[in-house]
Amino acid sequence: MTMPTRIRAARSVAVLALCAASCMAWGQTVKITPLGSNTGELCGRDRAMVIEDPSGLRLLYDPGQTLTGANDARVGKIDVILVSHAHGDHIGDRTLKAVGTGACDNAETVANFATMAGEIAAARNSALVVMQQMGLFLGRKIETLRGKPTGACPEKAGEVTTPLAAPCLATTHTGGTRKFRMPNAANAVEITMVTAAHDNTIPRELLHEGTRKLLDADNMSLTLGPPSGYVVRFSNGLVAYLSGDTGMHAEMKSVVGDYYKANLMVLNLGATAVTMQEAAHIANDLVRPASVIATHVNETATVNGKLRPGSRTAEFTALVTARPVYPAISGKTLEFNGAGACVAGCD
Numbered sequence: 001m002t003m004p005t006r007i008r009a010a011r012s013v014a015v016l017a018l019c020a021a022s023c024m025a026w027g028q029t030v031k032i033t034p035l036g037s038n039t040g041e042l043c044g045r046d047r048a049m050v051i052e053d054p055s056g057l058r059l060l061y062d063p064g065q066t067l068t069g070a071n072d073a074r075v076g077k078i079d080v081i082l083v084s085h086a087h088g089d090h091i092g093d094r095t096l097k098a099v100g101t102g103a104c105d106n107a108e109t110v111a112n113f114a115t116m117a118g119e120i121a122a123a124r125n126s127a128l129v130v131m132q133q134m135g136l137f138l139g140r141k142i143e144t145l146r147g148k149p150t151g152a153c154p155e156k157a158g159e160v161t162t163p164l165a166a167p168c169l170a171t172t173h174t175g176g177t178r179k180f181r182m183p184n185a186a187n188a189v190e191i192t193m194v195t196a197a198h199d200n201t202i203p204r205e206l207l208h209e210g211t212r213k214l215l216d217a218d219n220m221s222l223t224l225g226p227p228s229g230y231v232v233r234f235s236n237g238l239v240a241y242l243s244g245d246t247g248m249h250a251e252m253k254s255v256v257g258d259y260y261k262a263n264l265m266v267l268n269l270g271a272t273a274v275t276m277q278e279a280a281h282i283a284n285d286l287v288r289p290a291s292v293i294a295t296h297v298n299e300t301a302t303v304n305g306k307l308r309p310g311s312r313t314a315e316f317t318a319l320v321t322a323r324p325v326y327p328a329i330s331g332k333t334l335e336f337n338g339a340g341a342c343v344a345g346c347d
């Protein structure tokens with residue numbers, strides 16, 4: 001071995017050693033499984049997603065109206081629940097009667113006064129990462145189900161260790177971050193609340209009669225603080241932006257794109273929030289992630305698992321450039337590496 005070769009070899013050993021911990025994490029994947037009304041399709045009411053960190057920590061994002069209850073076999077262990085806002089299609093004011101297969105338009109639901117977020121938190125001992133007022137409201141729903149008050153999540157050195165022994169509240173405000181870590185995990189999962197430009201009114205049907213009657217007199221509603229989106233930094237380096245319901249706003253670029261450098265975006269395509277041109281601008285020019293998942297489509301977006309020509313979702317997909325768009329197909333798990341590239345389930 002000549003001298004320069006030996007130096008080069010030594011250098012690569014050093015680089016490999018430096019890289020060992022972080023590069024190993026980089027290659028691990030975050031698994032995202034949408035749980036909609038109809039397996040194999042992206043249907044109008046679909047919102048819920050289970051997101052699993054490589055450490056085994058499992059999040060449920062916006063339970064909504066497409067789960068059959070706390071015992072929905074698709075849900076499993078849930079350490080943390082994220083609820084972007086109080087609207088019924090996110091907090092879960094209805095329960096799906098049964099998971100369908102095939103066509104989107106036959107999902108039947110029944111009213112759920114306890115809320116799906118509350119029901120699952122109570123049954124799975126989940127932490128709720130929500131705005132303060134949302135936490136107070138959901139905490140009471142959980143208390144009613146369990147017969148015990150819902151406390152704040154136990155924190156040590158700024159982190160919550162999961163799994164938890166009881167449901168708990170990890171509330172914060174816009175810009176606030178909560179950290180969760182599985183025992184022995186090298187890195188915590190960090191969840192930051194970010195701005196959403198929307199509304200946060202609780203459906204009156206979820207309020208007790210006394211409150212409802214007071215509001216009825218003046219035809220008013222209750223708003224539980226501001227709505228939110230989330231930036232979640234996973235232990236493999238993936239930075240996911242979960243938009244919540246929102247119109248286009250400047251912080252998508254300055255905060256989510258430039259500062260947090262989100263490399264995966266789960267974008268809600270509600271027609272009262274964005275046009276498909278605006279949604280594409282969010283992807284192409286504001287957030288600029290490596291990959292996009294399209295959800296909250298309020299239409300039958302797929303037929304036999306393929307984008308329906310003429311759908312808004314197909315229009316959005318065609319307008320997004322330089323990055324793939326994956327429709328959030330119910331029951332289909334997409335796996336993302338630390339760089340935001342889909343490495344399994346992406347066909």
Ligand SMILES: [Zn+2]
Pocket residue numbers: 087089090245270296
């Ligand atoms: Zn919505």
